[in-house]
Amino acid sequence: MAQKNxxxxxxxxxxxxxxxxxxRKILELTPQNKIFAVGGSLLSQAxxxxxxxxxxxxxxxxxxxxxxxxxxFQLQDLIISKIKSExxxxxxxxxxxxxxxxLAKKINNSLPVFYYTSPxxxxxxPGRVKTIKKFxxxxxVFFPFEVDFYKKFGVDVEFVGHPLLDIPLPVxxxxxxxxxxxxxxxxxQGEIKLILPIMLESAKIIDxxxxxxxFMIAKAPNVDRKFYENIMRGYALKPKICEGRxxxxxxxxxxxxxxxxxxxxxxxxxxxxxxxxxxxxxxxYLLYRPQVRxxxxxxxxxxxxxxxxxxxxxxxxxxxNISRAALEILNNPQELNRLKDELAKIKTALGxxxxxxxxxxxxxxSLSSPA
Numbered sequence: 001m002a003q004k005n006x007x008x009x010x011x012x013x014x015x016x017x018x019x020x021x022x023x024r025k026i027l028e029l030t031p032q033n034k035i036f037a038v039g040g041s042l043l044s045q046a047x048x049x050x051x052x053x054x055x056x057x058x059x060x061x062x063x064x065x066x067x068x069x070x071x072x073f074q075l076q077d078l079i080i081s082k083i084k085s086e087x088x089x090x091x092x093x094x095x096x097x098x099x100x101x102x103l104a105k106k107i108n109n110s111l112p113v114f115y116y117t118s119p120x121x122x123x124x125x126p127g128r129v130k131t132i133k134k135f136x137x138x139x140x141v142f143f144p145f146e147v148d149f150y151k152k153f154g155v156d157v158e159f160v161g162h163p164l165l166d167i168p169l170p171v172x173x174x175x176x177x178x179x180x181x182x183x184x185x186x187x188x189q190g191e192i193k194l195i196l197p198i199m200l201e202s203a204k205i206i207d208x209x210x211x212x213x214x215f216m217i218a219k220a221p222n223v224d225r226k227f228y229e230n231i232m233r234g235y236a237l238k239p240k241i242c243e244g245r246x247x248x249x250x251x252x253x254x255x256x257x258x259x260x261x262x263x264x265x266x267x268x269x270x271x272x273x274x275x276x277x278x279x280x281x282x283x284x285y286l287l288y289r290p291q292v293r294x295x296x297x298x299x300x301x302x303x304x305x306x307x308x309x310x311x312x313x314x315x316x317x318x319x320x321n322i323s324r325a326a327l328e329i330l331n332n333p334q335e336l337n338r339l340k341d342e343l344a345k346i347k348t349a350l351g352x353x354x355x356x357x358x359x360x361x362x363x364x365x366s367l368s369s370p371a
Contacts (some may be wrong), residue, residue, distance in 0.1 A: 003087040004030070004367055007082065008037040008048060010117075011096030013187040013222050014262035016040040018117050018163045019094045023048045025360035028298055033223045036086060038075065038257050055222055057096075065286045072099055076106060083111070090367055092116055093136075098314065101128055104135035104180060112137040121139040122149045124300070129153045138366065140359045142305065144351070160358040161351035164262075164269050178212045179330065183239060183248050184267070185277075187220040189227060196228070199257045200235045201319035202326065207237060209327055215239035218249040218263075255330055257322065260297050264309070268300045268346045273339040275325055276301075276311045284337035300346050308342040 006026065010019045020042035023035050027047045037048035038057075044050050052075055076099075082088065093100040094260045097119030104113050118141045121128045132139065132155055139157040150157035164349075183203065185196040196217070203215045217228060217239045228241055242249035246266050250256060256274035258267050267274045275299040301348055302308050308327050312318075329335050 002363075003032045003034065005034050005036065005086050005235075006090050006092060006363075007051075007079070007086075008039060008092045008094060009036060009079065009096070009100055009123055010039050010043070010094035011054055011099060013040065013054075013220055015094040015096055015117060016042045016054060017090070019043050020046040020048075021163045021166055021356035022092065022094075022116055023040050025356045026364065029360055030364060034086075036082060036088070038079065046082055046126075052078060057099075075099070076103060079103060080106065083107070090114065090363065092363065095119065097121075097128065101131050101135075105131060107135070109135060112366065114138050114140060114366075116140045116317065116359055117142065118146055118150075122146065122252045126195040132330065138362070140362060142350070142355065144349075146341075158362060159351070160362070161353065161355035162265070163349075163355040165249065165350055165353040167245075169270065170248055172251060178250065179210050179255070180214045180216065180253045181326075182216055182217045182218055182242075182253035182256040182258075182272075184246065184249075184256060184258040184263045186263070187222065189223055190229065191259055191280075192220070192223060193231065195259050195317075196231050197235075198271055198277060198279065198319060198322065200232065200237060200239075202257060203239065204235065204237045205319055205323035206326055206330075209323075210330065212303065216249055216252065217241050217247045219243055255326065257326070259336050260311075260362075261312075262299075264298050264300050265346075265350070268343045269350070271340050271343045271347065273329055273336050273343070274309060275322060275329075276309055276313075277309075277317050277322060278313050279317045280314070300343070303346055303349050306341065307340070308346075315368075317340055 004111040008019050010016055016039050019039055023043055024046040035048040036051050037043045037051045039050055040054045093115045095117040107263050113136050115136050118139055133153055139155055140160050141157055142162040144159055147157050147159045183199045185192045185199055207213050219241050232238055248269045249266055250272050253272055256267050257277055259275045260276050264276055296302055296309050298309055298311055300309050312322050
């Protein structure tokens with residue numbers, strides 16, 4: 001296979017992780033290929049040449065998007081320029097749907113576009129499927145139900161499994177008498193600013209009700225440690241800040257408070273009982289909520305088809321509500337075991353490992369086939 005120049009475009013930390021695994025597999029299978037990327041440190045470590053760092057791209061809600069519109073237009077122009085100057089042979093889009101679907105339209109089938117990490121069109125704004133059908137060559141999806149959804153609309157789709165299952169998990173250490181609770185307040189500064197204070201207030205109440213408790217915060221790799229420390233200044237409780245992988249933080253934990261998003265699946269894969277917490281700007285929430293057609297926002301509950309993990313969203317996301325629910329679970333060994341059993345089912349539903357390799361082979365086979 002002659003050298004191919006591939007451009008990967010993602011916009012957030014979770015996308016950077018998924019894209020890194022895919023890039024690594026593509027380069028393992030075809031070392032002669034070259035990968036350019038809009039991404040972060042993980043894609044860079046995987047061997048991609050970063051043309052734009054995603055640190056400034058993450059947004060939370062409509063108003064944040066509007067503020068950053070000039071930056072998005074500049075990025076789109078940069079990508080179009082790179083497609084020409086580097087003679088890009090294919091584009092791989094990774095989530096980040098607001099930007100990536102507009103980019104797919106702009107490319108307008110002038111080269112093959114693959115989508116890895118599907119936008120949640122089955123949950124909100126289903127009209128985006130028309131754009132996907134017209135401008136995306138193939139969807140590579142993580143959940144079996146997404147195949148059925150896309151096939152209804154005639155979209156070329158293939159299930160590859162979930163890349164979270166490709167990540168080697170740490171080996172659990174000896175059981176401690178101390179109850180260890182992980183706080184996962186999200187990967188964007190906007191999320192962390194709104195959600196970490198609620199988690200810290202909840203932790204303080206829990207700490208007062210449990211004889212021996214220890215708390216830790218899973219730090220997002222793209223967010224400076226000082227950002228967390230500045231938020232924590234106003235609180236008596238000072239959890240340890242865990243650098244590195246979320247899995248390593250979760251491995252130490254008996255329980256977790258988790259921001260809605262990819263981290264809920266990471267916690268499920270580790271089979272750690274948890275609560276889902278999410279809060280956003282009230283105006284953003286008023287605009288966003290009517291678009292959502294599902295009764296839950298947590299992927300674990302969506303996959304299960306029922307609420308196995310309690311969700312504390314917006315007005316319900318109070319320290320009193322969260323701490324009460326956490327203590328009810330922590331003080332009930334039967335409930336803890338039931339949640340672990342339910343989370344084991346979620347892990348099984350994600351399929352088997354090998355998502356990155358499967359996706360890489362599909363993309364490379366498509367690129368080596370006659371047009």
